[in-house]
Amino acid sequence: MLDPYKIREDFPILKRKVNDNPLIYFDNAATSQKPRQVIEAIKDFYENHNANVHRAVHTLSQEATELYETAHEEVARFINAKGMEETVFVRGTTEAINLVAYAWGLHNLKRGDEIVVTLMEHHSNIVPWEMIAALRKASVKYSEINDDGTLNYESMENLMSKKTKMVCVSHVSNVTGVVNDVKRVVKLAHENGAWALIDGAQSVPHIPVNVKELDADFLAFSGHKMLGPTGIGVLYGKKDILERMEPFHGGGEMIREVSFNPKTKHCKISWNVLPWKFEAGTPNVCGAVGLMEAIRYLERIGMGNVKAHEEALTKYAIPRIESCKKAKIYGTRDTSVKCGIIPFGIEGLSSHDVALFLDNYGIMVRSGFHCAQPLHEMFKLSSSARASFYVYNTREEIDRFTEVLKEIGQF
Amino acid sequence: MVTVDDYVARTEGTCGKEQDVIVIFKFDKKDEAVKRILAKATLKKSIAGIVFELTFNNFSFRLYGSGKAIFRDLKNKEELNALLSELLT
Numbered sequence: 001m002l003d004p005y006k007i008r009e010d011f012p013i014l015k016r017k018v019n020d021n022p023l024i025y026f027d028n029a030a031t032s033q034k035p036r037q038v039i040e041a042i043k044d045f046y047e048n049h050n051a052n053v054h055r056a057v058h059t060l061s062q063e064a065t066e067l068y069e070t071a072h073e074e075v076a077r078f079i080n081a082k083g084m085e086e087t088v089f090v091r092g093t094t095e096a097i098n099l100v101a102y103a104w105g106l107h108n109l110k111r112g113d114e115i116v117v118t119l120m121e122h123h124s125n126i127v128p129w130e131m132i133a134a135l136r137k138a139s140v141k142y143s144e145i146n147d148d149g150t151l152n153y154e155s156m157e158n159l160m161s162k163k164t165k166m167v168c169v170s171h172v173s174n175v176t177g178v179v180n181d182v183k184r185v186v187k188l189a190h191e192n193g194a195w196a197l198i199d200g201a202q203s204v205p206h207i208p209v210n211v212k213e214l215d216a217d218f219l220a221f222s223g224h225k226m227l228g229p230t231g232i233g234v235l236y237g238k239k240d241i242l243e244r245m246e247p248f249h250g251g252g253e254m255i256r257e258v259s260f261n262p263k264t265k266h267c268k269i270s271w272n273v274l275p276w277k278f279e280a281g282t283p284n285v286c287g288a289v290g291l292m293e294a295i296r297y298l299e300r301i302g303m304g305n306v307k308a309h310e311e312a313l314t315k316y317a318i319p320r321i322e323s324c325k326k327a328k329i330y331g332t333r334d335t336s337v338k339c340g341i342i343p344f345g346i347e348g349l350s351s352h353d354v355a356l357f358l359d360n361y362g363i364m365v366r367s368g369f370h371c372a373q374p375l376h377e378m379f380k381l382s383s384s385a386r387a388s389f390y391v392y393n394t395r396e397e398i399d400r401f402t403e404v405l406k407e408i409g410q411f
Numbered sequence: 412m413v414t415v416d417d418y419v420a421r422t423e424g425t426c427g428k429e430q431d432v433i434v435i436f437k438f439d440k441k442d443e444a445v446k447r448i449l450a451k452a453t454l455k456k457s458i459a460g461i462v463f464e465l466t467f468n469n470f471s472f473r474l475y476g477s478g479k480a481i482f483r484d485l486k487n488k489e490e491l492n493a494l495l496s497e498l499l500t
Binding site for chain 1: 425426427428429431433456458459461462464473475476477479481483
């Protein structure tokens with residue numbers, strides 16, 4: 001097991017107070033805090049190595065390029081991809097999904113084709129598909145979920161057919177923390193001749209993820225939710241699929257050659273090799289360096305330990321929250337099928353009231369739809385409050401949180 | 412002349428079906444803003460002297476000692492501004 005008290009020493013922000021109370025940060029599903037190792041790596045990059053990457057011969061550029069490429073390799077190793085050619089750096093999960101929707105969908109979807117998603121998806125795994133489906137006269141089909149927020153695999157299976165071209169599913173729900181059996185979903189997709197995209201925004205930071213084992217065609221995730229900086233994320237794609245896809249953005253770096261033909265008065269363009277074909281323009285080099293350091297930090301802890309710690313915290317928190325007057329947890333309470341995310345409400349109060357009340361005591365939770373309105377509609381909720389845990393959270397913080405929830409119950 | 416802008420840092424529509432509005436007061440003016448509002452609005456309930464359930468001109472809202480307030484059932488931004496103007500100036 002990991003030692004959250006030792007880990008907390010690495011996070012400068014956890015020493016601060018908010019509204020005269022020690023900070024309790026339970027909004028990790030939105031973004032995580034950063035350890036000093038990541039902060040120092042970013043500082044060191046700008047103080048000592050900053051330059052644009054690739055195609056320069058000077059020393060600084062060589063150093064920056066080496067760091068940037070090593071970051072790709074570290075990410076590939078972390079998720080057990082074949083190599084850096086399978087890891088494309090993007091701004092975050094949203095951009096990764098949009099990349100696939102446009103670079104693949106625009107050229108491959110046709111009238112009558114179907115994309116299968118689930119009702120528990122984050123808007124970023126719904127909206128790009130609806131947009132591309134509208135452009136290509138294809139349609140998006142929504143797999144149902146059960147009353148406890150778990151995925152209805154039968155519904156998903158029934159939706160799939162030879163018309164299905166892409167299946168997109170969250171590995172872990174950002175609202176309920178439910179862990180989907182994505183290996184099963186990928187298998188179903190492949191049996192129907194479709195590809196599968198896994199939204200790993202809430203799984204890669206919290207549980208061991210192995211793309212080979214899942215056999216996922218695509219996996220999207222964000223650096224900032226896993227101790228890294230904002231503005232850097234990853235699209236994993238199988239090499240043979242990425243090779244067959246057209247680029248997403250055009251510009252520098254993603255081309256091998258742009259040659260002007262004076263006879264045709266056009267440029268002949270050929271694409272760069274993977275992953276650079278999908279990384280147009282100057283990339284977020286510093287973000288990649290920060291993400292690499294975050295991965296190294298998580299690996300030192302061990303992803304199995306991260307998972308066990310969050311599961312223990314969730315098991316500890318659920319009965320304590322439920323013991324608070326008027327408090328209700330939404331979705332399953334079964335910690336064998338969920339991660340450290342707990343959506344809850346207090347009878348008679350809006351989620352925003354709950355979040356503001358907790359904020360008054362230095363406790364940060366999120367309120368609203370969490371970019372998953374269809375799931376809230378299914379639960380018949382106008383919004384929800386959400387507590388989400390990470391490596392630096394402790395039982396004492398949960399005790400304090402439930403003390404304050406009891407006070408809120410008096411309202 | 413004192414204006415709403417002297418006190419208010421930001422207003423934010425909430426995410427969710429409720430369509431509430433959260434008003435965040437400027438950090439260095441939050442205590443004064445809370446004091447002014449408490450002097451004008453009618454107190455319905457309070458918890459530990461840091462959360463206040465208030466009414467004013469038939470509007471109910473909650474004020475937090477941290478310098479934030481949540482308003483419900485407002486028609487538009489103009490209505491919020493008029494309310495804040497009466498409460499703060």
